[in-house]
Amino acid sequence: MRIRRLLAAAALAFGLGVLPWAGAAEAGQTFDSMKARGTLNCGVNVGVAGFSLPDSQGVWRGMDADLCRGLAAVMFGDASKVRFVPLTAVQRFTALQSGEIDVLIRQTTLTMTRDTTLGLRMVVANLYDGHGFMVRKDANISDPKGMDGMTICLSPGTTNELVTADWFRANSLRFTPLLQERMQDNATALQAGRCDAIGTDATQLAALRSQFTRPGDFVILPQRFSKEPYGPVVRRDDQEWFDVVRWTVSALIQAEELGVNSRNAEQMRGSPNPDIRRLLGADPLLGNALKLDPAWAYNLIRAIGNYGELFDRTIGPNTPIGLERGLNRLWTDGGLMYSWPMR
Template sequence: MTIRSAIVATLAACLAWATPAAAGPTLDGVRQRGILACGVNVGVAGFSLPDSQGTWRGMDADLCRAVAAAVLGDPGKVRFVPLTAVQRFTALQAGEIDVLIRQTTLTMVRDTNLGMRMVGVNLYDGHGFMVRRDANIRSLRDMDGMTICLSPGTTNELVTADAFRAENITFRPVLQERMQDNASALQAGRCDAIGTDATQLAALRSQFTRPQDFVILDQRFSKEPYGPVVRRDDQEWFDVIRWVLFGLIEAEELGVTSQNAEQLRASSPNPAIRRLLGAVPDLGQAVKLQPSWLFDAIRAVGNYGELYERTIGPNTPIGLPRGINDLWTRGGLIYAWPLR
């Protein structure tokens, strides 16, 4: 390479970092309006629920903030759009939201038939049932003939029907869009059980007047991997959401937290940590974001472990141990693809 061509190459590289690279329509749209439209649940404790000041709290809400921090440099630049299970996919297809982060089970049929892409797993769950403790229910066969509250348009509605059919027993469904309405119906005795994913059952029970009066049966009847969902027509936006999620998991694997990220970015000799935190810029360039994209996300919401423990972990009212949602190095299923 001649001296002249080397200078030209260096100037081109500098110019590339001075202005963000051209991106797909969703990323460009979010940048232009300066806000991320994020679809969340209408209100489930530990996942997405407004507090007394109207601030959305929970794992899903904070994942929205992580994306906003990575894309816009500010976790506060999020417009939360509460959606029922019936509304969620239509809102995404219509462009009313940029990303759906709302306790959505990733399935093949949804991934291939709805014009959407399932991004990656942020929580592993399974379908279960919650009943009154004094009903003395021990297994599914004890639930023959019961009235079960379910939300329409969910995998839980189908799983419940399949489970009862397999046991050759019957149930009476009560379908209500809002899970909070199902919770009220169970407490008031209008249904004998709620059927949904176990983490949601724990979240609902944490807000009951007498949570000790209700029990979640041990048996699980399905695999329910939750994850963000985007429209199929924008691969670059898919990449952004996937790698923000994997970046938070990688941060936990590397011991990078919201508290030590700044110090590690300045002084860590570990090449993987330096890449993660943008001390070297190649990861941000790959997704057309600034070098600090993952550093900003981690500083905003913490690594995956911090996010889990703060929102639904054992020391929260939800009280869920890590279990299968622990890192793969500790016997769980949470695993980030290598970032390089």
């Protein structure tokens, strides 16, 4: 009898859209405190070109830094209302767990164990990457199997440390790890000859090499050894904030799919296309669903552009990083970038 009553109550709650096991974690703690504070606290890397690196004026530049600004534009209508918190790989999850930051946007690979064991939530991929190695050009190595016995610079607490150890073990090869928290320290060590290679994601290798005194002296091997989807990370204390972050990334992709960009967003608000009208707030449906201003995505796109603009400006072919879109092309161009329907 008791079981039947519980099932009946659960069925009624489900029908009403209220889950009986949903507790205070859904209550908007981060969302509400951020709104009251008026500033977004965003965790970023301590310094990687193209992602998050202060310029000569101390202004944070790069894809991750701009995503932080985009979220500030979404929440407050003002992309400047963000406080950047530089974090090493070892510090990043603790800073998020403790509430020091509201969101982590720091070249963080989304993995199952991180999503299920840390009290955190991996949100959505905003960049697809893979583990690789950079070596000296004069080492004449074209295949990682020629790296037997090398000293490899790695950052502790990263998926790259594990991927490197797994790959060398699986191929019965030896290596000596040189572990340093800051990727810039690894770059310095490689140039000084204290390690023979750096193992990390290919985008980071390209970013590091772009800052070298003699970048042509180093080669990024073409082989990739893992799936490394980067994305924002939030705490599990706020489903509302999770939704805002997830749909912010989707809005950037949707904007590129629809041909909406930072230059034409104002004009496109008058479009008769219902998808564009919803995205840009002429129809308030999406803003209401997220408890945001109807113009949330319009403010986002005006601040940092659509996904293609963001990629090309920060790490694309015409930047010092020089990366092609590859897997990060839109799905219509053979890539993996695909926005869920925004309706």
